[in-house]
Amino acid sequence: MNQHRTVPPIATLLVALAFAPDALAHLQRSDAAGFLSGFLHPISGFDHVLAMVAVGLWGAQLGAPALWVLPVAFPLVMAIGGFLGFVGVHLPGVEIGIAASAVLLGAAVLFAWRPPLATAALLVGALAIFHGHAHSTELPNGEDALLYSMGFVIATGCLHALGIAIGTVRRWRWGNGLLRALGLGIAAGGAFCMWQAVA
Amino acid sequence: MKNAGRWMMIVAVAPSVAEAHLTSSGLGPFYDGLLHLMTSPEDLAAAIALALLCGLRGADHGRRAFFVVPLAWLLGSFVGLVALTPQGNDIVSASWLLLLGALIAFDAKLPLAATTALGALLGLMHGYSNGSGMKLTLAVVLALIGLATAVATMTALPAAVGVRFGGGSTRIALRVAGSWIAASGLLLLGWSIRSP
Numbered sequence: 120m121n122q123h124r125t126v127p128p129i130a131t132l133l134v135a136l137a138f139a140p141d142a143l144a145h146l147q148r149s150d151a152a153g154f155l156s157g158f159l160h161p162i163s164g165f166d167h168v169l170a171m172v173a174v175g176l177w178g179a180q181l182g183a184p185a186l187w188v189l190p191v192a193f194p195l196v197m198a199i200g201g202f203l204g205f206v207g208v209h210l211p212g213v214e215i216g217i218a219a220s221a222v223l224l225g226a227a228v229l230f231a232w233r234p235p236l237a238t239a240a241l242l243v244g245a246l247a248i249f250h251g252h253a254h255s256t257e258l259p260n261g262e263d264a265l266l267y268s269m270g271f272v273i274a275t276g277c278l279h280a281l282g283i284a285i286g287t288v289r290r291w292r293w294g295n296g297l298l299r300a301l302g303l304g305i306a307a308g309g310a311f312c313m314w315q316a317v318a
Numbered sequence: 319m320k321n322a323g324r325w326m327m328i329v330a331v332a333p334s335v336a337e338a339h340l341t342s343s344g345l346g347p348f349y350d351g352l353l354h355l356m357t358s359p360e361d362l363a364a365a366i367a368l369a370l371l372c373g374l375r376g377a378d379h380g381r382r383a384f385f386v387v388p389l390a391w392l393l394g395s396f397v398g399l400v401a402l403t404p405q406g407n408d409i410v411s412a413s414w415l416l417l418l419g420a421l422i423a424f425d426a427k428l429p430l431a432a433t434t435a436l437g438a439l440l441g442l443m444h445g446y447s448n449g450s451g452m453k454l455t456l457a458v459v460l461a462l463i464g465l466a467t468a469v470a471t472m473t474a475l476p477a478a479v480g481v482r483f484g485g486g487s488t489r490i491a492l493r494v495a496g497s498w499i500a501a502s503g504l505l506l507l508g509w510s511i512r513s514p
Contacts, residue, residue, distance in 0.1 A: 187490045187493075187494060191423060191493070191497040194497055194501040195423070195497050195500060195501050197501065198500070198504040198505050201504070201505045201508055202504050202505065202508035203508075204508070205505070205508030205509050205511065206508055206511055206512060207512070251505075255505070255508065255509075263359070264408065264505075264506050264510070265359045265360055265363070265408075265411070265412075265415075265502060266359055268501075268505035268509070269359070269363070272498045272501045272502050272505070273498060
């Protein structure tokens with residue numbers, strides 16, 4: 120009588136899976152999704168939008184060179200905040216800091232505050248750290264790192280540009296009043312976010 | 319028959335190492351190489367950043383980069399063929415983006431020798447990474463030539479923009495773009511350190 124002992128198919132499958140080598144092929148499918156995911160991240164947060172538009176509005180109110188120094192300082196320092204988040208440096212009160220950035224920047228636009236350029240850049244930079252830290256800690260796994268990063272840096276820049284574009288209303292007599300009203304709205308929105316963050 | 323089914327299952331679930339490094343364009347290896355740059359954001363962003371930096375410095379820098387970067391890239395990719403496994407490194411790519419973006423944002427007044435050296439080093443390092451893990455065949459040689467052609471094009475165009483429109487408000491816009499490149503590089507660096 121032929122008594123072969125056969126290996127169960129499930130065991131064969133498990134052995135084959137256990138020794139499967141890496142497939143090193145590039146994965147191209149998720150690249151666009153990674154960019155879009157990063158691009159939508161700042162736009163989908165009310166508190167982020169308020170603060171980033173306020174940077175553009177304030178820059179437009181202050182005029183050159185703050186007009187472009189502030190939108191350069193914000194993404195650069197935001198990236199430092201993101202770097203700190205990635206490497207595991209804990210930053211307390213991130214949500215409160217983000218809400219405070221909307222309140223302070225809105226107030227700066229409301230009162231048409233004109234500090235020296237270095238002070239304005241330092242303030243914007245200090246507040247940007249909270250935004251960058253939040254982005255990095257809320258990052259979804261499996262995205263293309265560079266495209267995700269580019270997406271949210273570009274979205275941030277676009278929000279600044281939106282603020283600058285709105286700020287062009289200064290050329291009309293009623294424009295300054297409108298800007299200050301927008302500053303009030305941003306500060307109020309920031310206060311609402313602050314209330315939500317604390318509650 | 320039973321054994322044949324068993325072997326088919328083993329073959330199906332045990333993939334061999336897929337060293338595919340090029341996206342297939344369907345038009346042959348030369349165009350696969352061209353397409354590779356367009357589908358590799360780390361390479362493309364670095365080439366554009368260097369070209370913008372050279373464009374902002376003037377026509378001499380742009381012309382030099384147009385020749386040096388693609389040739390160094392091609393040389394690096396052929397040297398990379400000796401490496402048996404892919405040698406890509408996100409920390410290196412991130413550092414390049416951070417450096418070049420910062421130089422653009424601060425409008426660094428670099429001499430011609432410095433931009434030439436940067437271009438040569440960038441081409442050699444990224445080319446080496448692109449060539450690594452491939453085997454020397456005619457198709458790969460054509461693909462690497464296609465890749466160098468794409469690098470030449472993507473060096474020439476941004477450099478030309480920098481030279482032609484690199485004054486006034488456009489210069490500021492390009493410097494802002496540089497700050498975005500630096501910010502993206504810094505974030506990629508943090509990401510790479512987090513997940514080595």
